[in-house]
Amino acid sequence: MILNTAVTLGYDIPWRNVHKVLLEAASATENMNQSSKAFILQTSLDDFFISYELNYYSNRPDLMAKIYSDLHQNIQDKCKEAGIEILSPHYRAIHNGDGSTILD
Numbered sequence: 001m002i003l004n005t006a007v008t009l010g011y012d013i014p015w016r017n018v019h020k021v022l023l024e025a026a027s028a029t030e031n032m033n034q035s036s037k038a039f040i041l042q043t044s045l046d047d048f049f050i051s052y053e054l055n056y057y058s059n060r061p062d063l064m065a066k067i068y069s070d071l072h073q074n075i076q077d078k079c080k081e082a083g084i085e086i087l088s089p090h091y092r093a094i095h096n097g098d099g100s101t102i103l104d
Helices: 015-027 061-081 089-094
Strands: 002-009 039-045 050-057
Touching: 002 015, 002 061, 015 039, 015 050, 015 061, 050 061
Parallel strands: none
Antiparallel strands: 002 050, 039 050
């Protein structure tokens, strides 16, 4: 089966970096079908962000909720390692830009 999840990130982050980080997150997630390559679609260019869709394969539909949870954790971890802040447009509106909001 194919699963997907969406992430929205700002235009200030090079899309090649985003693709690399999302694919690393997919590779780090258990119960993914590693013989079928995950891929990224850029699904929209909005006013303040780009929507990325990570698509990946699994042979374990019985573990779908766990796979999604693990993948979302890995996306957060890989973004943090790469210095990419996951900020929603709403959060960006109140973030004053002084330093990173990435915490250890």
